[in-house]
Amino acid sequence: MSGPEISKQDILNACEGMLQKQLYVVHTFPTDGLGPVMQNIEPHLKFQIELEEKGIMFGAGPFWDDAEEKWEGEGMVIIRASSLAEAKDIAASDPMHKSGARSYTVRPWLLNEGTVTVKVRYSDGSRELL
Numbered sequence: 001m002s003g004p005e006i007s008k009q010d011i012l013n014a015c016e017g018m019l020q021k022q023l024y025v026v027h028t029f030p031t032d033g034l035g036p037v038m039q040n041i042e043p044h045l046k047f048q049i050e051l052e053e054k055g056i057m058f059g060a061g062p063f064w065d066d067a068e069e070k071w072e073g074e075g076m077v078i079i080r081a082s083s084l085a086e087a088k089d090i091a092a093s094d095p096m097h098k099s100g101a102r103s104y105t106v107r108p109w110l111l112n113e114g115t116v117t118v119k120v121r122y123s124d125g126s127r128e129l130l
Contacts, residue, residue, distance in 0.1 A: 011110065012110075015110070015112050018112040018113065019111055019112050019113075020110060020111075020112060021110070021111040021112075022108065022109075022110060022111075023058055023078050023079065023080060023108075023109050023110075023111055024078070024079050024080075024081050024084065024087035024106055024107065024108055024109060025076060025077070025078050025106070025107050025108075025109045026076065026077040026078075026079065026087070026090075026091045026094075026104050026105070026106050027074070027075075027076050027104060027105050027107070028074065028075045028076070028077070028091075028094075028096065028097070028102045028103070028104040029073070029074055029102055029103050029104065030072070030073030030074070030101065030102055031100060031101060031102060031103050032101070033073075034072075034073050036099065036100070036101035037073045037096065037101045037102060039099075039101065040095055040096045040099045040101045041096075043095035043096075044094060044095050044096040046095075047093075047094050047095055047096075048060055048077070048094075051077075051079065051090070055080065056079050056080055056081070056090065057077065057078070057079055057080075058078040058079060058080055059077075059078045060075065060076065060077040060078065061075065061076065062074065062075045063075060063076065073102070075102075077091070077094075078109070079091075084106065084108055087106050087108075088106050091104050091106050116129070116130075117129070117130040118130070
């Protein structure tokens with residue numbers, strides 16, 4: 001890729017007034033098929049729920065294949081952390097990663113645009129995330 005070098009500060013300046021919420025994306029990949037992944041799925045999901053309960057997790061979930069019909073073991077977790085180093089420590093402590101069933105990358109991600117709509121129906125207690 002050629003062209004001008006664009007710094008983090010350049011982006012922050014261009015996005016002044018936007019949310020500018022620093023988050024970290026953990027992209028996780030199976031290392032040796034789905035067998036080891038499924039052997040570690042229960043402690044992994046327990047870990048994920050703990051992150052959610054502590055307010056560390058922004059969101060997480062699996063990636064489907066391109067036909068949207070099956071799961072090949074990839075996933076993504078978006079976490080709140082004070083630094084990239086802290087985010088890497090959190091990712092490394094996932095039982096799925098500790099076991100070697102999955103490898104992962106951690107990337108800083110700046111959330112600027114988007115919307116979240118939550119619909120709560122008082123009469124029946126139902127809720128919907130739009």
